[in-house]
Amino acid sequence: MNQRLRLPSWNVLGLLPAQLIMLLTLIIPVGIIILVSFSTRGPYGGFDYVFTTAPYKQILFNEGWSGELEFNPQYLIVVARTVILSLATTIICLALSFPVAYFISLQKTSAKMLLIYLVTLPFWVSMIVRVYSWIIILGNDGVIAKALRALGITNNIGSLLFTDTAMLIGLVYSYIPLMILPVFASIEKLDPALVEASHDLYGSRLTTLRRVILPLCRPGMVAGAILVFVPCLGAVLEPVLLGGGKTMMMGNLIQLQFGAARNWPLGAAISIVLMCAVMIFLLWRGIHAMRKEGRENGA
Secondary structure (H helix, E strand, O other): OOOOOOOOOHHHHHHHHHHHHHHHHHHHHHHHHHHHHOOEEOEOEOEEOOOOOHHHHHHHEEEOOOOOEEEOOHHHHHHHHHHHHHHHHHHHHHHHHHHHHHHHHOOOHHHHHHHHHHHHHHHHOOHHHHHHHHHHHHOOOOHHHHHHHHOOOOOOOOOOOOOHHHHHHHHHHHHHHHHHHHHHHHHHOOOHHHHHHHHHOOOOHHHHHHHHHHHHOHHHHHHHHHHHHHHHHOOOHHHHHHOOOOOOOHHHHHHHHHOOOOOHHHHHHHHHHHHHHHHHHHHHHHHHHHHHHHHHHHO
16 A cells, blocks of 8 residues: 655644744854854955864964964953853843832733833834933933032042943843843732732741742743843943943954954854853753753652
């Protein structure tokens, strides 16, 4: 008996457009970046298709006059600064977002929808405009400096721009909506009866927050932390505009290599290292979450 040819199901055919878009906009461009990262820098910029691992070595080492490799920590300093600022941004966003999200969840439906709209309103404005606004606020004649002079607190305050603090403020402002939304979604799923039960058992507000609310809202907090931390690693506008280009993060370091430095292989290598670090972090979080869910289901 001849077996009939099995045609692909509609489910598979329906995924083809998405798979094609992923192939053209993600897989192929990443493959090109990987190819460039193992290429040789061209004499006038760009790259030549000559295989080498020199761009990856250049991240940690410089080549001396006699050809020996000398350890160079300058890129590691940029990586450390990027990670520290990204972690600080994530922690500050979480600390600010939780009370805001909890307050929104307690409102009536109409007020809740209005407040969520206001949270997402910054996404309707260009990121460049939003970051530029902080130049006006933090500048020598900015709102903060004028307010401090008017209050008589200080008359000799310098510019708050072009510092790590300015970059941190810009990062928190840019990415805090990405923290509020998942935290709010997690709080919305919280059963009020559990909070009432905690109070009935003479639990204080702090105990209820620590033992009931925070553990149940942890998935939203973790999702928000990932949504904030990962984009911060590749931030470009904040270091360039608020940091003045003097204090580098990995995003504008990569931009510099593809731009003024014209060292495309090194820029591609740094991009691949950053992407691999993010993927390892996300895989670790995913495996950890799956194991935790498996232990809970087994229990």
